Amino acid sequence: MMMIARTRAWVATARLSDAMIERCLLLAALSAVSTLALITLFILREGLPVVIAEGPWAFLAGVKWAPSRGAYGLLPMIVGTAVVTAGALVVGVPLGLAGAITLAELAPARARTLLKPMIELLAGIPSVVYGFIGMEILVPFIRERGTLGGPGYSALAASIILGIMVLPTIIGISIDALEAVPRSYRDGSRALGATQWQTITGVVLPAARNGIVAAVILGMGRAVGETMAVIMVAGNAVQFPGSILAPVRTLTANIALEMSYASGAHAQALFATGIVLFIISLALNSIAGRVRGSRRKATP
Amino acid sequence: MWVMWASTAVTVGLLLFIIGFILKRGAHVLSWEFLFTNPRQSGALGGILPTVVSTIWVSAAAVLVAAPLGVSAAIYLAEYTKESRLTRIIRSGTEALAGIPSIIFGLFGFAFFVTTLGLGWSILSGGLTLGLMILPTVIRTSEEALRAVPRYYRDVAQSLGASKWQSIRSVILPAAAPGVMTGVVLGIGRAISETAAVIFTAGVALRMPLSPFDSARTMSVHFYTLTMEGISDDMAYGTASVLVVTILLINIGAYSLMNRLTRRYR
């Protein structure tokens, strides 16, 4: 009798603490979401006042940025970010896609186990090191070779460096997308007489299209969010770039350049820049997620 | 076809070039003195000891935040729930957090930890901010590791009478340990190479930090400062070499852990 009662009590306590543990774990799981909420709250809290005071149009459409004199135009920086990101994709997508195809379709397994970690190692290199290499090698190169002149610190330099930096992202996610395409697709295509190249371009790539698009969008997100490397090579001039050789400033650089000094309305304006950046990266992230989600539906 | 191979060669070649370039110019600076001496003249002479110590402290603080939270979250996602609206919210939140630019984390850390919580520019502020930044990485990798543990582990544990938590704690978690540790190690690697978030939370003081409330300059911030101020090319290359070698070791460590995991389930 006592045994049964004691066992029941023991099981009851176990179940109780199990429930408590589950609650704790749930709290932990919510930590990422709550952090996101917290970040949103604080960025808005610091940046919104000046946006409301000046009106969002002054930020999004204004062409002059001189916060110490009350000018808060972010448009040159928005354009700068757009130009540099587009340039990064021009560099990164062809190289990245080719690399992904090579590793997923063409390379023997042993080469893959060697090369894939190496490419992921590219992602581990600090962005300041990339920027440094850009400063020491790329910028002087552009300055001395560019037929149109230009100081070397330019949208071109930033695009190239960023393109290299997003390679691991694009390659990694594209490889996942390619590997998710069922073997039967390839086998069927080859059985019908197609060459490997025809199989890749005609069957595998279209099937993996959504995943690859997601990879590109996530690469975009990475480029949009990069700060240090861009500050070091883009020149940071607050202007609309007249050519790829002109210096530009991105939204991220805008924040980092002036953050150490700023106070009052100037600091708020930088947080406002952060709001714009935040919205852009959330948007890119959710688009990528939606594209990826539809991939899961597409391949049966 | 060769275009594909050539592109891959270019990509790999870039990696090797970057590492080689840094190490070639920085290797001669590396020495035990370099690592264990204090810097003089804002870092133009001497070594980088305070930055090494600061990096260790800040990374440790980040891991102390990210590891418990991240692994617990992963356990919840992997073991306790089926796919539902709640898990979808959690997952999208984690994914979104992973995509937030590091400068936004810097702004947030400055507004929240440094200013509102009053921690000031400190190792604590920097570590907490970085911890939140690497949280998604830890969650993602840990969840994968937990899901990789075969079903029958759980079935056997529960048929022996263990409660859910007991089976997780004593059986599943140890089995998933290599994968979980990989996630933590990769998170450390990310924390070490991070600059934008750290500058605005941990500050740039070049002194040896004596407490978690002290401002501290990590190696990557020191490297950035040396470079941008043009203080010393040699010291910059040397610091970069330490950073690159550390990242290399961390990545190699992570991969050998991953291999141990896959080997266990072959």
Add this chain to the structure above:
Amino acid sequence: MSRLVTVAILAGCSAAADADVPAGGVITLAGSTSMQPFAEQWAEEYHGGRIIVQAGGSTAGIKAAEDGTADVGMSSRSLQPAEITGLTQTVVARDGIAVIVHAANPVRALSLVQLRRIYAGEIRNWRDVGGADATITVITREDGSGTRDAFQQFVMGEAHEIATSALVTAYSGGLRKMVSQDPGAIGYVTFSQLNTQIHAVSIDGVMPSEPAIASGAYRLQRPFLFLTRGVPTGAAKAFITFVLSDAGQRLARTQGLAPVSLE
């Protein structure tokens, strides 16, 4: 586990290294990044207490002194009338702002008007000021920098603004490095930053030099100020006294600052 051990060992080392800091108190300096390296030098030489130097910019330094976040605020620009209330300003050194060009650039003299027009983007080629046929690359500091404020105030004046096409960097050492690498570049740095990699340019006939700055002949200059809430007392006063002493001023001059006065 081994990391804990390493941290413990390193923390022990650091504690040992600082063991000779006397209990004379800790004071915090915060403010101008231009002044930061000098403050760190003074702090290194000062043995009466532990000095912590933070940057943040002149405006932040003024505020920090006002609200007590720092014991001593550092400002490399003169204060606005509204900012002076309650603060005591002590001039600890004078800093000239030198206009610099690439070492191979033949142009060594500019008038203030020419300089202004170059920075406003109106003069775009070196040949228009007596140099080679090359595009001028204008480099400036970022908005909010005390050095830029001083340059804006003395060179551009109220009516003109620095061209938006100018390259911007947040670091004076970096600006100098950029000028030393680009043959067509022009920039400005503090006088103490002058070295053999670049050349200073005379403004209206006056070259920046220690006597010219200390006497006021070279007009492109600003005072380095230590700010305290009220009259400096205690540990802060002791440190400021050191900085103003012969030893402190000599240290400043070896670093390229002009002394407070010519004696």
